[in-house]
Amino acid sequence: MKFLLTLTIGLLFTVTLFGQEDRINELVKRGIELNDQGKYAEAVAKYNAALEIDINSEFATYELSYTYMTMGQYDNAVRYSKKVIKQNGSHLHEAYVVLGSSLDMLGKSKKAVDVFVEGLALFPNSNLLNYNLALTYYKLQNYEKAEVAAINAIIAKPKHPSSHLALSTIVQAKEEQIKSLLPLYYFLMLEPNSQRSKINYIKVREMLIQGVTQKDEKNVDMKIVSDTSSSNEFSGAEMMVSLRAAARYAAANRNKSDMQIFVESTRGIFSILGEMKKDKTGFWWDIYVARFNDLVATNNYEAFCYYISKSINADEVKKWIADNPSKMQALMDWMNK
Template sequence: MKVKVLLLFLLISGAYAQNKVDAEKLVNEGVILHDKGDYTGAIDKYSKALEIDKDNLLALSEKAMSLNSAGKYDESINVCKLAILSHSSDDLKNIYVSYANSLDHLKKTDEALRIYEEGIQKYPNYYQLQFNKGICYTNSNRYSEAISCFQRALLINPKHAGSLNAIGLLEMGDHRIPAILAFSRFLIVEPQTSRSKKNLENLKKILTQGVKQTDEKSITININSSMLPDSTGVKKEDDFSQVDLILSMASGLDYDKKNIKKTEVENFIRKFEVICASLEETKKDNFGFYWKFFAPYFIEMKNKKLIEAFAYIAYVDSDSEDVVKWHKKNQAELDKFYNWSKDYNWKNNQ
């Protein structure tokens, strides 16, 4: 009798293991289809995986994501609820992202934020929850709260290009220096993509913001009043007014005789060196996320004489002849820069 029971157990265990293997194979096929944009095909693969292994968490997680991408938000939410009920003790961080993201798409902002917060409480070190919560705030025009979420995402993952991109775009209107630092870091993390091309243009635009040549001998520099120091003398959080003023003066020198014949990258290097030097000179009395997180990185970049390499990395999408030549001749400088940036200790900035 014991032999029969053991044999039955082994048969059941073997069938379960085979079901799990077959289900995971279908999930992998679904992921490939999802990455190609075939969400319907992917969802079909995940559904078949769940037919043979009904509680497979990976299949549930991927199905919820594909349903979300296909615009089937209610169905995605139902899958997420099922996963949470059947896998309460498992890793559900991506389930919470899909769940809240679907609610956000349905304009159920308060519910979405509640689910994001529930996920963050369970998985405080998962940057995607903070990032997507920031997107939810952005969608409801709550930009200050959105920026705080993107900042927290970067504290968890300093290489997260999405958060860098979002901060740059949200800050570029009234907070030029934080936007410059965010876009600059973005171009290091994600060069040669469609977003990097746009962000290089954003960076070039805000570097020369307010500076205009009116005729051959005249230059007008308009200063945004929000960039000026507080008249009360009280220091504000993330006050870059001094750096901003110095940058405006440096940008005005683009039209000076000694600079007008320089290449665009050479003038970029000159201005960026001014920014970094000004950050170092004024950091002592300043505070805030951008001063603590970004400023030390760029100050160290200057002190290690890596700004030239950074500039040519930033301009790699420009296809300018001088940029192409520099990249061909300076692989050692590029390696030196990337090794430094890869090994940079961001924990000191938290």
């Protein structure tokens, strides 16, 4: 009888625990839905209700920290993400991202760097930790370390558009034109049609004519944009960009549309860089140069240029895409390889 009583109590206790866990998961999942809808206060209420059932619920604690960060309540985000880190559970990686990002937003960027570095010691291949570390180093104007972190973020997740965008911004601060241009092209390939795509597409077009102005029909002013320092392996290509920009005003190009000139300029840059590559290896040559030169080699560069131009919603772009389905399909096949 005593054995049966003990067994019954044990079963009831187990059922109660499972019931509580189900209820916690239900509350947290509902909180996540509310967070995604922008109903942050209601989401927080759901997480707190879950924590009333189990104050040590890592799931609820992490989601609470994330929502507080989203709300801009960074002190609370720091408080709860630190608790998740101490718990050392399944949300440890995400907690380091929230803690570091929140500290950065509080103006404690050096402490944020320490958090990201600590997190990367545990998760060295984390795209988000490397990406946020890059942004923080950029804020601290440590562009060399920011570039390394952004590159590591891309290596960890090559299809993360924001990492390419961050790398472009970082090397632009170092005044390296080609290095800034290549990640922008890659970003637009991954994200061709969004509000930030349009902004950065315009930036690409502006960079292609940087330093060149037409005084009148016969005279063009050209300032060669080139960093000839020994550390810049793309200085020769930067000079060629300026020369090609001046060529747009040549008589042979006067009847060409801006899109046609953009296509030819892009092809020229990719071809020049491909010729420069030869036996060169490394991140910039392998991730960007080799792939973009292959666009030329496979005759996909024209479709690529129209594809990344979709954000401007121009009639010429839409017509070309509609009139060239086979070329667009070939580009899609190339990108999916």
